[in-house]
Amino acid sequence: MDWFKKPNQGPKPQKKRETPHGLWLKCEQCDAILNRLELERNLGVCSNPKCRYHFKIGHKEYIQLLLDPDSFEECDATLVSGDPLQFREKQRYPEYLKQYQERTGLLEAAVSGTGRVGNRPVCLALLDGAFLAGSMGSVVGEKVARSIQRSIKTHWPLIIVSTSGGARMQEGILSLMQMAKTSLWLTRLAEARVPYISILTNPTMAGVMASFASLGDITIAEPGAMMGFAGPRVIQQALGTELPSGFQTSEFFLEHGFVDQVIPRYELRAALMKILGFFPERE
Amino acid sequence: MNGTVLDFEKPLVELERQIEDMRNFAVTENFEALTEEIRRLERKAERLRREIYSNLTRWQRVQIARHLQRPHTLDYIELMMSEFFELSGDRAFKDDKAVVAGLARLDGEPLMVIGHQKGRNTKENLMRNWGMANPDGYRKALRMMKLAEKFRMPVLSLIDTPGAYPGQGAEERGQAEAIARNIFEMGRLRVPIVVVIIGEGASGGALGIGVGDRILMMENAWYSVINPERCSTILWKEKDKAAARTPDCAEALQLIAPDLLRLGVIDRIIPEPVGGAHRDYQASANALKACVVEVFNELRDIPPQALIDARLEKFGQMGVFEEISDE
Numbered sequence: 001m002d003w004f005k006k007p008n009q010g011p012k013p014q015k016k017r018e019t020p021h022g023l024w025l026k027c028e029q030c031d032a033i034l035n036r037l038e039l040e041r042n043l044g045v046c047s048n049p050k051c052r053y054h055f056k057i058g059h060k061e062y063i064q065l066l067l068d069p070d071s072f073e074e075c076d077a078t079l080v081s082g083d084p085l086q087f088r089e090k091q092r093y094p095e096y097l098k099q100y101q102e103r104t105g106l107l108e109a110a111v112s113g114t115g116r117v118g119n120r121p122v123c124l125a126l127l128d129g130a131f132l133a134g135s136m137g138s139v140v141g142e143k144v145a146r147s148i149q150r151s152i153k154t155h156w157p158l159i160i161v162s163t164s165g166g167a168r169m170q171e172g173i174l175s176l177m178q179m180a181k182t183s184l185w186l187t188r189l190a191e192a193r194v195p196y197i198s199i200l201t202n203p204t205m206a207g208v209m210a211s212f213a214s215l216g217d218i219t220i221a222e223p224g225a226m227m228g229f230a231g232p233r234v235i236q237q238a239l240g241t242e243l244p245s246g247f248q249t250s251e252f253f254l255e256h257g258f259v260d261q262v263i264p265r266y267e268l269r270a271a272l273m274k275i276l277g278f279f280p281e282r283e
Numbered sequence: 284m285n286g287t288v289l290d291f292e293k294p295l296v297e298l299e300r301q302i303e304d305m306r307n308f309a310v311t312e313n314f315e316a317l318t319e320e321i322r323r324l325e326r327k328a329e330r331l332r333r334e335i336y337s338n339l340t341r342w343q344r345v346q347i348a349r350h351l352q353r354p355h356t357l358d359y360i361e362l363m364m365s366e367f368f369e370l371s372g373d374r375a376f377k378d379d380k381a382v383v384a385g386l387a388r389l390d391g392e393p394l395m396v397i398g399h400q401k402g403r404n405t406k407e408n409l410m411r412n413w414g415m416a417n418p419d420g421y422r423k424a425l426r427m428m429k430l431a432e433k434f435r436m437p438v439l440s441l442i443d444t445p446g447a448y449p450g451q452g453a454e455e456r457g458q459a460e461a462i463a464r465n466i467f468e469m470g471r472l473r474v475p476i477v478v479v480i481i482g483e484g485a486s487g488g489a490l491g492i493g494v495g496d497r498i499l500m501m502e503n504a505w506y507s508v509i510n511p512e513r514c515s516t517i518l519w520k521e522k523d524k525a526a527a528r529t530p531d532c533a534e535a536l537q538l539i540a541p542d543l544l545r546l547g548v549i550d551r552i553i554p555e556p557v558g559g560a561h562r563d564y565q566a567s568a569n570a571l572k573a574c575v576v577e578v579f580n581e582l583r584d585i586p587p588q589a590l591i592d593a594r595l596e597k598f599g600q601m602g603v604f605e606e607i608s609d610e
């Protein structure tokens with residue numbers, strides 16, 4: 001089981017990580033020593049009631065915790081990135097991709113398909129931070145676009161679980177255009193009056209946050225997740241002083257009116273079922 | 284002009300100054316013999332000009348796009364439009380002066396024009412925030428686009444920004460949401476939208492007013508997902524190395540007009556005077572105007588639904604990927 005891999009460290013060998021392997025690990029927020037198996041049972045949430053830190057988990061774990069058992073059917077699993085710019089600076093892009101593919105067992109940073117939530121069929125797309133920080137290139141854009149198209153065709157509600165560092169630099173302008181591609185397809189979902197629930201997890205930044213992730217009919221965020229347009233370091237440089245604590249967290253964006261509710265991971269499925277109940281099933 | 288001469292232009296600017304001096308001398312002293320020498324130097328300058336500007340690297344073009352004297356949105360409006368009535372504010376928070384907008388008349392026809400606005404000195408740039416819009420700027424632009432849609436006016440959007448502003452207030456007021464909302468609404472706006480990247484087109488800050496039926500680009504503009512400096516900083520952790528590799532990152536990012544035409548992101552390149560738009564404002568504005576008028580004429584009679592269907596088709600096909608077969 002690799003529930004608690006740290007996604008943002010680049011393609012380094014797993015052995016170099018500081019987190020001790022074995023049964024115990026330290027909470028990244030409260031330093032409590034946690035039992036790995038218990039943490040898994042808790043869906044990756046720290047058992048310290050005063051902390052409840054949400055560890056990063058992968059798309060498989062979200063599928064497990066959101067959908068009815070064995071209801072997920074993957075679509076478009078065979079999409080892989082091209083190399084439109086022949087990007088060679090520092091590292092050849094195709095090699096970079098290959099490293100991440102080998103390391104994560106994923107072909108790309110998004111997984112999409114259909115499933116059921118409380119027996120209600122839905123279309124689902126999930127980003128996975130283990131693959132190049134969940135960055136959006138042509139494949140992520142295409143998978144999200146096709147998920148929206150499936151929702152339009154089936155009238156099944158769309159659920160997107162986001163986590164992303166932003167657009168995929170190595171695909172240049174074409175990664176920027178994925179923001180337009182996904183958002184323009186969402187205009188058609190709106191026209192078809194099919195609900196779209198956007199779930200924001202840690203972190204959801206930049207190009208993904210400034211496109212489909214911010215365009216949900218209903219937007220839910222996990223506690224303590226980082227989100228926003230610019231990275232905190234860039235803002236701090238421009239500002240010159242310390243940023244207030246809690247800046248750019250889920251709670252911050254709830255306070256400022258950009259998130260509907262902050263909901264702990266272990267209550268997400270129940271919340272989804274409740275929300276979907278307000279939108280009658282359509283043929 | 285001294286402070287705004289780009290490094291690679293220096294030999295040319297030096298020569299031009301020499302010719303100018305000689306010409307003044309010849310006139311005041313009535314010195315006919317210099318005429319031949321002036322002609323010789325002018326031919327040399329012309330050769331040098333062609334040599335420099337026909338072999339510009341991507342990084343050099345980025346420098347031209349950022350030239351302090353480069354014409355900005357309000358310059359083009361003044362030179363292209365027979366009338367302009369500026370409109371201000373997002374009706375929610377403030378008037379963001381990094382974005383300008385207003386009713387204008389182009390070739391006799393009314394339209395809505397919006398654009399990023401940079402300043403030309405520190406005082407202007409403090410007011411314009413260096414062309415970096417806050418969410419209020421994007422919402423101001425959206426308000427004008429909705430106004431245009433209501434009265435069936437086409438929209439001209441001029442892009443010239445080093446990026447959306449990375450600030451505390453910008454995040455508090457939802458920079459990401461503002462940009463996403465604009466992209467979404469521009470995707471379904473039922474009037475023609477023509478977008479022109481006139482200078483810098485940096486990332487989401489550019490795309491926030493960058494969805495349209497035709498995307499045009501000035502010859503020396505750049506447009507990418509990230510600027511070369513930031514790209515280099517992300518790839519190369521050491522400061523010196525990052526600075527040294529910035530021109531290579533500009534190459535790697537494929538961010539100039541011919542790149543974007545090849546990648547299918549823009550539809551046309553608008554030629555600039557030799558040396559860049561800052562060398563001749565009127566000629567640049569004339570070229571921009573001719574192209575924009577032509578493109579609006581192409582779009583004029585397309586019914587709104589066909590227009591937004593084609594817009595979805597256009598952006599829907601952007602991206603490069605493969606479907607590998609199951610093993």
Ligand SMILES: [Zn+2]
Binds near residue numbers: 030031032047052
């Ligand atoms: Zn904890």
